Amino acid sequence: MKIPLLDLKEQYAPLREQMHKALDKILESQHFIGGEDVDALEREIADYSGVSDAVGVSSGTDALLASLMALGVNRSPLDEGPSAEVIIPSYTFFATAGCVWRAGAKPVFVDIDPKTYNIDSSQIESKITERTKAIMPVHLYGQCADMGPILDIAKKYNLAVIEDGAQAIGASRNGVKVGGFGNCACLSFFPSKNLGGLGDGGMVITNDSALAEKLRQMRNHGMAPKYYHKFVGGNFRLDALQAAGLRVKLPHVDEWAHMRSNNAAFYNAAFADNPNIKIPYIDPANRSIYNQYIISVPNRDGLLEHLRNNGIGCEIYYPLPLHLQECFAPLGYRRGDFPNSEYAAEHTLALPIYPELTREQLDYVAKRVNEFA
Numbered sequence: 001m002k003i004p005l006l007d008l009k010e011q012y013a014p015l016r017e018q019m020h021k022a023l024d025k026i027l028e029s030q031h032f033i034g035g036e037d038v039d040a041l042e043r044e045i046a047d048y049s050g051v052s053d054a055v056g057v058s059s060g061t062d063a064l065l066a067s068l069m070a071l072g073v074n075r076s077p078l079d080e081g082p083s084a085e086v087i088i089p090s091y092t093f094f095a096t097a098g099c100v101w102r103a104g105a106k107p108v109f110v111d112i113d114p115k116t117y118n119i120d121s122s123q124i125e126s127k128i129t130e131r132t133k134a135i136m137p138v139h140l141y142g143q144c145a146d147m148g149p150i151l152d153i154a155k156k157y158n159l160a161v162i163e164d165g166a167q168a169i170g171a172s173r174n175g176v177k178v179g180g181f182g183n184c185a186c187l188s189f190f191p192s193k194n195l196g197g198l199g200d201g202g203m204v205i206t207n208d209s210a211l212a213e214k215l216r217q218m219r220n221h222g223m224a225p226k227y228y229h230k231f232v233g234g235n236f237r238l239d240a241l242q243a244a245g246l247r248v249k250l251p252h253v254d255e256w257a258h259m260r261s262n263n264a265a266f267y268n269a270a271f272a273d274n275p276n277i278k279i280p281y282i283d284p285a286n287r288s289i290y291n292q293y294i295i296s297v298p299n300r301d302g303l304l305e306h307l308r309n310n311g312i313g314c315e316i317y318y319p320l321p322l323h324l325q326e327c328f329a330p331l332g333y334r335r336g337d338f339p340n341s342e343y344a345a346e347h348t349l350a351l352p353i354y355p356e357l358t359r360e361q362l363d364y365v366a367k368r369v370n371e372f373a
Contacts, residue, residue: 003352003361005313006192010356011256015248022244029240037243044250045187045203048170049179053212054205056238057219060166060188063202064099064136066236067184070214071160073133075104076232084133089119090323090333091341092138096164097322105133107331109323111338115281117141117294117348120340121149128153134160139168139178141317142194142257142291143282147173147181154182162186166202167291169195170253174285179205184215189246194260194289195253201242259355260290263362267293267351270366276373292317293353297373300347306372307351312365315350 012019026037038056046054057063068074073084086100090109100107110123119137135154137145145163154161161182165171168178169187179185189201204215217224222233264280271277278296282288294317297303307314321341323333335342351365 001361001364002311003313003357003365005315005350005352006354007356008191008196010354011249015252019245019248022248023241026240026244032240033237035240035243037240037247038238041238041243041247041250042203044247045169046205048250048253049177049185049205051179051205052207053209054203055212055215055219056243057202057204057215057236058238059200060186060190060202061095061099062219062234062236063166063186063188063204064095064162064164065102066215066218066234067162067186067204068099068103068105068134069233070211070218071134071162071183073100073103073105073160079104082131085129085131086134086136087124087127087132088136088322089138089140089341090321090338091117091318091344092140092164092322093166093318094322094325095166096136096138097325097328100136101328106131107322107328108132109331109333109338111340112344113146114340114343116143116145116283117344118143118145119150121146121153124150125153128157128159132157132159134162136162136164137182138164138166139171141280141294142168142171142289143280144168144171144173144178144286146283147176151181165205166190167193168289169193170257171289172287173283180207183208184211189242194256194291195246195249197242198245199239199242201238201246203238256355257289260293260353261288263353263355263357264288264290264293266359266362267295267353267366270362271295271370271373274370274373277369290353292350294348294350295369296344296347297349298347299372300349303369303372304349307349307365307368310368312368313352316345317348317350319345321345 163185166188
C-alpha cells in the first residue's frame, strides 16, 4: 500500500467544479492583484477568526516580516546602536527566526515545553533585556502556545506579541482562536496547511484597526496615496487567484479539522499500549487542528526508514533546531543550550493525518509503526 504524507488530490476532487468556476471568473476579469476576492477573503477570515481585521499578504513568511516592520521592530540604515531583540522558540520552522533576522533584529531563543513542543513560557522573562521589543510565540503543529503568561510578561515590559499561527488557523485556547491574543497573528496558506492555497499566500489578522491599515500600506511598498511613501514597505500583496481558491476551501476548514482530530484519536488508541511511542499531548485548554500528527520514538531514523520502505509518507519537523543552524552561529549558541528542542529534533516524526485517510490506510500506518516501535 502507498500512503503519502499528504494527498491534496483527494481534497481537490470534490471541489473541482467550484474551484474552476472561481478561477475562471478571475481569468475573465484579468484583475489579478487585489480586488473583490481578496477583500472578501479578508472579511471572511476575520469573521472566522473572531477578529476585526485581516490583511492578505504574499506568504506566511511575509506576514511575519510585514508585522515586525509595521510594529517598528525593524532596523533602518539610519539606526545607530544595538539592534532590537525578539524572543522566539528554538524549535520551529525557519521563517520565524529568519524574518526577525531580515528585519534587522536579533532572535533570542527560548527552549520548548517537552510535551506540547511550543515555547516554554516560564523561560521567557529571564531573556528580556532593555533591547527586547517583541515576543513571537509559535502555535506549533496546530496547537496554541501557553498565551496567558506570555501576555502577562508582554504587558509588564510593554512588548509586542506577534503570534506565528502559520500552522494553526482555527486553533483555539480557552475558546479564543489564534489571532485573538497578541497584537496580531500571522497565517500561512502554503498548500500543505489546513487551509492551503494554490501556491504561496498568507494573512495577518488583528484586533488593532490602526495596525491593519499600516499593514495594508506596508504590503504595497508603504504607499498611500499612489506613489507617495510614508515609510518603506515591500511587495507583500496577495494574488486574486489565491484569494479565490482559498474562498472555495474556507467553508470546509472546520470539517477537515474535525476529520484530522478523528484520525488522531484513531492513532492515539492504536499506540496507547506501546510504551515506545509518545503520542501528541494536547493541553486541555486547547483545541488543536492537527496540522501535523507528531510522535516521538527512541529510534526515529530507523522508524522513518521502515515506514518509507513500506510505502508510508512521513517527515521530520524539524531535524535541526534554530539555535544550531549555521546561519545563526554568530549568535554564539551551542549544542546543549536547549535540550528539549534538541531532543525533539532527534526523536519526532510526522505521520499522515490528512482528512481523507481511510480506515484501511490508518490501520496500515498504525500496524507498521507498532511493529517497528
